[in-house]
Amino acid sequence: MSPRLMKALINGLLIGGTVVALFPLLWMLSVSFMAPGEASALPPPLLPKHPGWANYRELFVRAGMGRYLLNSVLVAGAITALSLVFNLMAGYAFAKLRFAGRERLFQALLGALVIPAQVAMLPLFLLLKYVGLVNSYAGVVAPAMATVFGIFLVRQYARGIPDELLEAARIDGAGEWRIFVQIVLPLLKPIIVTLAIFSFLAAWNDFMWPLIVLTGQEHYTLPIGLASLAREHAQDSELMMAGSVVTVLPVLLLFLSLQRYYLQGLLLGSVKG
Amino acid sequence: MNSPRSAWLFLAPALVVLGVFFLLPVLGALILSLTDYDLYALADIRNLRFVGLGNYWELLHRPLFWSALGHTAYFVAVGVPLSMGASLGAAVLLNSPLARCKPLFRTALFAPVVTTVVAVAVIWRYLFNTKYGMANYLLGLLGIHPVDWLGDPHWAMPTIILFAVWKNFGYNMIIFLAGLQAIPPDLYEAARIDGASSWRQFRHITLPLLKPTLLMVAILTVSGYFQLFAEPYVMTEGGPLQSTVSVLYLMYDEGFKWWNLGSASAVAFLLFLIMFAVTVLMLKLSRHGEHPDGGPA
Numbered sequence: 001m002s003p004r005l006m007k008a009l010i011n012g013l014l015i016g017g018t019v020v021a022l023f024p025l026l027w028m029l030s031v032s033f034m035a036p037g038e039a040s041a042l043p044p045p046l047l048p049k050h051p052g053w054a055n056y057r058e059l060f061v062r063a064g065m066g067r068y069l070l071n072s073v074l075v076a077g078a079i080t081a082l083s084l085v086f087n088l089m090a091g092y093a094f095a096k097l098r099f100a101g102r103e104r105l106f107q108a109l110l111g112a113l114v115i116p117a118q119v120a121m122l123p124l125f126l127l128l129k130y131v132g133l134v135n136s137y138a139g140v141v142a143p144a145m146a147t148v149f150g151i152f153l154v155r156q157y158a159r160g161i162p163d164e165l166l167e168a169a170r171i172d173g174a175g176e177w178r179i180f181v182q183i184v185l186p187l188l189k190p191i192i193v194t195l196a197i198f199s200f201l202a203a204w205n206d207f208m209w210p211l212i213v214l215t216g217q218e219h220y221t222l223p224i225g226l227a228s229l230a231r232e233h234a235q236d237s238e239l240m241m242a243g244s245v246v247t248v249l250p251v252l253l254l255f256l257s258l259q260r261y262y263l264q265g266l267l268l269g270s271v272k273g
Numbered sequence: 274m275n276s277p278r279s280a281w282l283f284l285a286p287a288l289v290v291l292g293v294f295f296l297l298p299v300l301g302a303l304i305l306s307l308t309d310y311d312l313y314a315l316a317d318i319r320n321l322r323f324v325g326l327g328n329y330w331e332l333l334h335r336p337l338f339w340s341a342l343g344h345t346a347y348f349v350a351v352g353v354p355l356s357m358g359a360s361l362g363a364a365v366l367l368n369s370p371l372a373r374c375k376p377l378f379r380t381a382l383f384a385p386v387v388t389t390v391v392a393v394a395v396i397w398r399y400l401f402n403t404k405y406g407m408a409n410y411l412l413g414l415l416g417i418h419p420v421d422w423l424g425d426p427h428w429a430m431p432t433i434i435l436f437a438v439w440k441n442f443g444y445n446m447i448i449f450l451a452g453l454q455a456i457p458p459d460l461y462e463a464a465r466i467d468g469a470s471s472w473r474q475f476r477h478i479t480l481p482l483l484k485p486t487l488l489m490v491a492i493l494t495v496s497g498y499f500q501l502f503a504e505p506y507v508m509t510e511g512g513p514l515q516s517t518v519s520v521l522y523l524m525y526d527e528g529f530k531w532w533n534l535g536s537a538s539a540v541a542f543l544l545f546l547i548m549f550a551v552t553v554l555m556l557k558l559s560r561h562g563e564h565p566d567g568g569p570a
């Protein structure tokens with residue numbers, strides 16, 4: 001095959017793949033601006049005849065989407081903030097602090113990764129029921145406040161911090177907490193950004209656990225609210241597409257603006273051992 | 274040198290969270306799976322009875338458990354190779370020196386990964402609508418009769434697989450791309466001088482050097498795909514004719530619809546055991562494959 005043909009073939013395939021990857025998302029955006037019923041026609045229309053915000057208005061005024069959006073922001077925000085603090089502390093301790101049984105404990109944590117999270121969900125529901133946290137934000141946030149993946153990611157990165165730096169600070173009489181806040185955290189900045197987007201995206205997109213623990217509409221996050229709307233409004237494709245836009249757009253924009261950090265974390269996290 | 278006490282103070286918050294909200298519940302699930310915990314026990318714990326392996330025994334005699342396992346195995350067996358194939362294909366294209374605008378293509382191909390499963394599953398439900406969906410319209414242009422994608426028991430799972438491939442292939446694409454970039458270019462140079470075709474270069478240089486990455490990706494993807502739940506929940510509600518009920522779907526229904534928490538815990542544990550066995554098997558097979566001629570297969 002001649003190099004020119006090869007080049008055309010490779011770039012053609014890439015363009016084809018991109019069309020397949022993006023078409024559903026662009027179609028969603030376009031249909032969300034159509035009038036009710038407009039998308040149910042043959043041939044399926046690609047662009048709205050008279051683009052308008054009616055579906056979004058309906059969602060926020062009548063379907064309670066504003067509440068779901070607020071809940072998602074609160075829950076994902078709280079999970080991100082809390083899990084960052086806990087994972088950073090633990091990851092740093094596993095990387096740089098000395099204590100008996102450090103390696104064995106860390107191996108045990110990694111070993112726990114083989115257990116699928118769903119195994120814990122039934123007893124966790126009972127536990128939260130007995131302490132009165134079912135159908136509350138705390139019920140979603142609490143189990144996500146620390147993750148083995150996050151601890152692993154921080155540990156990998158923090159191992160690069162030179163011990164001399166920490167020892168020098170100790171000789172100067174700085175306490176462990178001060179060393180962590182003033183010396184270690186600034187050095188961990190790139191991994192903090194990476195971990196923050198990872199946690200936020202995972203919390204925002206999470207479905208099964210919030211579906212189980214959030215039993216009342218007033219606490220629904222966007223995915224749960226959208227799934228329940230989709231069951232009520234199966235025929236209203238325009239309305240549902242507007243709902244999907246509201247759900248997907250925030251994470252898509254977050255990813256696009258911080259893409260470099262996200263992909264770096266993905267690679268760091270996948271190189272186990 | 275730090276004091277051990279300070280180290281434990283740094284660890285405490287994360288360990289308490291993981292202990293209380295994960296480790297403890299996992300042990301709880303094991304105990305729960307040996308009891309008949311149901312709606313009556315939920316109301317009054319005195320109704321709880323220890324049934325030994327009874328839940329497991331009953332499950333193994335329930336056709337619905339086996340069909341749920343079968344659907345999940347179908348999803349894994351077809352979905353994982355397709356996903357990995359798409360990921361590897363996209364990574365090879367992106368890695369080619371002839372490809373242009375690489376960062377742009379990479380971002381576009383990765384975009385579905387960060388989207389919310391529920392939201393994009395809703396999109397697919399409309400794109401694969403029998404009457405007005407874009408998929409059937411395009412097939413119609415080629416003269417192919419409309420397919421009842423999500424309403425026909427034979428087509429529902431393939432449609433969900435297609436969706437999963439579209440949604441997930443970008444993730445492994447990034448990992449493969451990093452693996453491909455780690456292969457020294459002079460290997461390909463030498464092969465070209467020897468007159469090896471692109472296919473032979475791929476077969477004899479790329480694949481063997483990528484093998485560790487392939488194995489790791491395969492194991493992670495298989496265990497991810499065993500956890501199929503949100504897709505059927507949103508796209509088919511387990512139907513039609515329960516043809517898309519997965520193991521986790523069964524666990525969810527059993528536990529949170531019928532409140533048979535004992536039997537649902539047994540479902541969860543069986544899934545865990547199966548996933549664990551498959552992982553071990555994959556590791557064994559990959560090691561076995563290396564032995565015959567001493568080098569990579």
